[in-house]
Amino acid sequence: MGGVIExxxxxxxxxxxxxxxxxxxxxGVGPDIxxxxxxxxxxxxxxxxxxxxKIAWQEAWAGEExxxxxxxxxxxETLEAIGHYKVAIKGPLTTPIAGGFRSLNVTLRQLFDLYAxxxxxxxIQGTPSPLKNPGKVNFAIFRENTEDVYAGIEWQxxxxxxxxxxxxxxxxxxxxxxxxxxxxxxxxxxxxxxxLVRRAIEYALEHGRRSVTLVHKGNIMKYTEGAFRDWGYxxxxxxxxxxxxxxxxxxxxxxxxxxxxxxxxxLADAMFQQVLVRPEDYDVLVMPNLNGDYLSDAxxxxxxxxxxxxxxxxxxxxxxxxxxxxxxxxxxxxxxxxPGSMILSGAMxxxxxxxxxxxxxxxEALQKTIQAKTVTYDLHRQMQGATLLSCSQFGExxxxxxxxx
Numbered sequence: 001m002g003g004v005i006e007x008x009x010x011x012x013x014x015x016x017x018x019x020x021x022x023x024x025x026x027x028g029v030g031p032d033i034x035x036x037x038x039x040x041x042x043x044x045x046x047x048x049x050x051x052x053x054k055i056a057w058q059e060a061w062a063g064e065e066x067x068x069x070x071x072x073x074x075x076x077e078t079l080e081a082i083g084h085y086k087v088a089i090k091g092p093l094t095t096p097i098a099g100g101f102r103s104l105n106v107t108l109r110q111l112f113d114l115y116a117x118x119x120x121x122x123x124i125q126g127t128p129s130p131l132k133n134p135g136k137v138n139f140a141i142f143r144e145n146t147e148d149v150y151a152g153i154e155w156q157x158x159x160x161x162x163x164x165x166x167x168x169x170x171x172x173x174x175x176x177x178x179x180x181x182x183x184x185x186x187x188x189x190x191x192x193x194x195x196l197v198r199r200a201i202e203y204a205l206e207h208g209r210r211s212v213t214l215v216h217k218g219n220i221m222k223y224t225e226g227a228f229r230d231w232g233y234x235x236x237x238x239x240x241x242x243x244x245x246x247x248x249x250x251x252x253x254x255x256x257x258x259x260x261x262x263x264x265x266x267l268a269d270a271m272f273q274q275v276l277v278r279p280e281d282y283d284v285l286v287m288p289n290l291n292g293d294y295l296s297d298a299x300x301x302x303x304x305x306x307x308x309x310x311x312x313x314x315x316x317x318x319x320x321x322x323x324x325x326x327x328x329x330x331x332x333x334x335x336x337x338x339p340g341s342m343i344l345s346g347a348m349x350x351x352x353x354x355x356x357x358x359x360x361x362x363x364e365a366l367q368k369t370i371q372a373k374t375v376t377y378d379l380h381r382q383m384q385g386a387t388l389l390s391c392s393q394f395g396e397x398x399x400x401x402x403x404x405x
Contacts, residue, residue: 002056005086005353010199010316015353020056022081026091027063028327029337029391034091036339036395040365041346043399044358053355058085062104063093063327074104079111088320089349091342092327105313105322106152109145114313114320115192116199117143119296120348124363126371127304128382136280137302140209142200143292145313147192148224150289154184188224188288194235199314200286201240204261209283212236212244214265215291228288229265236263268295275299300324307338307378310345312352321349335390338376340366343398365402369394372401 003016025034038057045053060078067073073093082088093104108114119141123134131137155162157180165183169175177183197214204212214233218226236244245256247264256262266274268291274282275295279302287295300309306325313320323341331337343366351359370379373386374397380388389397 002058004084007086007317007319010314012353015355017053018056019087019353020058020085021349022058022060022078022085022088024060024062024078024088024090024093025065026323026327027065027094028092028329028332029334030063030091030093030323030327032331032333032335032391033323033337033339033342036391037342037346039395040343040362040398040402041350041358043402044347044350044361044365045355047402048355048357048361060088062090062108074107082108082112082318082320086318087349087353088318089342089346090320090322092323092325094327094329106150108320109313112315112318112320113146114315114318115144115146116196116314117141117145117292117296117311118203118314118348119143119300119309119311119324121296121299121303121309123303124308124367124370126367126373127308128379129302129304131276131279131302134302137275137299139275139279139282139299140200140203140207140284141292141296141299142196142203142284142286143296144188144192144196144287144289146289147187147189148289149184149186150293151185151187153187154182157182186221186224188228190227190231190234193228193231193288197232197235197286198239200284201236201244201261201263204284205240205243209261210256211247211262211264211282212284212286213271213282214263215268215271215285215287215295216265217268217291218265219267225268225288225291232265232286233263271295272298275302296324304340305338305378306341307376308340308344310341310348312345312348314352319349319352321345321352335392336377337391338378339391339395340376343395361402362398365398368401369397372397 002018002020005019006014025031060081062074066075123137155165166177169177200212214229216225216229218229244263245260300306309324311324347359347362376394380386
């Protein structure tokens with residue numbers, strides 16, 4: 001049994017030499033990518049610390065395996081383990097479309113108040129990309145995790161509740177709503193917005209980033225996404241005086257003062273173009289939930305796809321790191337898919353713990369593996385002269401290349 005990681009106000013305050021970390025293999029291809037990733041993570045810790053440090057893995061269950069074991073997709077034992085140990089890493093979990101239970105990923109984020117979904121988007125040399133200059137892509141997306149349409153306030157159009165809401169909108173609010181319309185409510189609050197933007201600015205300052213961009217659709221949704229923009233500027237002025245400068249103030253001072261971060265905003269639709277044609281102009285992007293879902297996946301395509309995109313859901317006490325792609329059940333058990341997302345999420349987790357050496361070992365070894373053109377099928381089909389590896393073989397190749405770093 002390992003020790004317990006301690007956190008406070010979103011920061012890790014104490015990490016034992018043998019921290020207990022919860023892992024959930026997940027559904028579909030989850031077990032395949034977890035086996036590959038854990039081998040890489042353990043090898044990096046061993047190489048960096050020669051046995052002085054070691055992760056004590058604590059298995060928990062969610063999704064299909066949990067239903068078989070506990071007759072529920074998210075058992076109390078799993079929630080207790082995550083709450084106790086503070087840090088977890090998980091594979092993809094299947095969410096039924098339309099009917100069935102709600103998204104387990106969303107449920108975990110809401111139960112543990114994991115308000116910041118953080119997705120670094122960085123090009124790894126040698127990875128196939130649709131861009132001419134993918135090396136210019138290097139930014140982090142901060143997606144608000146607890147509000148927006150993902151708050152789950154909606155009614156089916158033909159339900160009694162839906163009809164009641166339609167009547168209310170027509171009779172009390174004077175709104176035109178068609179019969180049988182599905183109705184959803186989109187809450188965005190100053191509380192949730194400001195804590196996310198605060199965390200994004202802190203990240204930019206700690207990592208030497210040049211700018212933070214608020215991404216919104218405030219020209220249409222003025223009191224939700226427009227307010228998100230305004231509250232973002234407010235927290236920058238309130239919490240970071242002398243450290244952050246607005247884009248529209250730069251001309252007054254002539255240039256950005258050394259060490260200061262520029263805060264700016266862009267409309268969400270324009271941002272999709274900007275990340276393609278001017279990615280070098282952006283460092284940290286912060287946005288409401290739905291915008292973040294769309295944009296993070298689109299940006300992942302620029303650097304090799306979701307198989308190369310790590311992610312974390314972080315709150316003030318608990319952090320859950322995860323593969324950002326789906327469970328891909330048709331490939332389950334085939335030892336085929338790219339474990340890169342899970343491996344890189346493991347590197348993110350190690351960096352969160354302050355074990356920077358291990359994170360760098362993983363990232364450098366992964367890059368060497370790809371540059372050697374030894375890759376899984378998703379990258380192999382896009383590369384000339386590449387060697388096709390299985391999921392497990394790719395993990396083994398990363399470990400081998402770690403010895404050469």
